[in-house]
Amino acid sequence: MGDPKVSHAALRGRRDNPARESLVALSTHDQAVLSKISIIKGRFPMKKSVVSTSAAPTAIGPYSQAITADSFVFASGQIPLVPETGTLAGEDITSQTHQALKNLKAVLEAAGSSLAQVVKTTVFIADMAQFAEVNRLYAEYFTDKAPARSCVEVNKLPKGSLLEIEAIALKR
Numbered sequence: 501m502g503d504p505k506v507s508h509a510a511l512r513g514r515r516d517n518p519a520r521e522s523l524v525a526l527s528t529h530d531q532a533v534l535s536k537i538s539i540i541k542g543r544f545p546m547k548k549s550v551v552s553t554s555a556a557p558t559a560i561g562p563y564s565q566a567i568t569a570d571s572f573v574f575a576s577g578q579i580p581l582v583p584e585t586g587t588l589a590g591e592d593i594t595s596q597t598h599q600a601l602k603n604l605k606a607v608l609e610a611a612g613s614s615l616a617q618v619v620k621t622t623v624f625i626a627d628m629a630q631f632a633e634v635n636r637l638y639a640e641y642f643t644d645k646a647p648a649r650s651c652v653e654v655n656k657l658p659k660g661s662l663l664e665i666e667a668i669a670l671k672r
């Protein structure tokens with residue numbers, strides 16, 4: 501089977517193996533398998549990148565419009581601000597839902613993804629009585645293989661918006 505310390509020493513020297521210190525207790529075979537998996541999948545470490553686009557409103561706090569990590573896109577919540585003016589897109593739920601989804605689409609595209617690649621959304625809504633209209637409009641944007649979704653009523657949203665939508669997507 502071989503000496504685990506020898507295999508560990510070989511793995512320990514690899515700079516691309518951040519888990520190398522925890523490999524002491526593993527068998528030689530397990531260490532070799534882990535080493536091959538980390539090389540094949542390139543998952544150690546994941547690369548994290550900031551996404552920014554002028555096609556969506558700039559962040560109004562210390563956060564990014566989105567982060568890509570490996571093959572995932574984590575889009576921050578998009579409120580219905582018009583990117584060019586920084587003002588809310590109307591005072592009604594219809595205008596605001598369309599704008600929030602347009603903003604989300606722009607951020608996802610800047611990250612190398614799309615609405616079709618979304619696997620999970622969270623919708624924050626100020627008044628659950630408006631859910632039916634939000635749901636109707638949401639269905640216009642997510643037409644095929646709709647993502648998993650949560651919808652939560654909240655007391656207040658940034659800039660007095662009526663909703664906010666965040667998403668997790670796969671990169672193309």
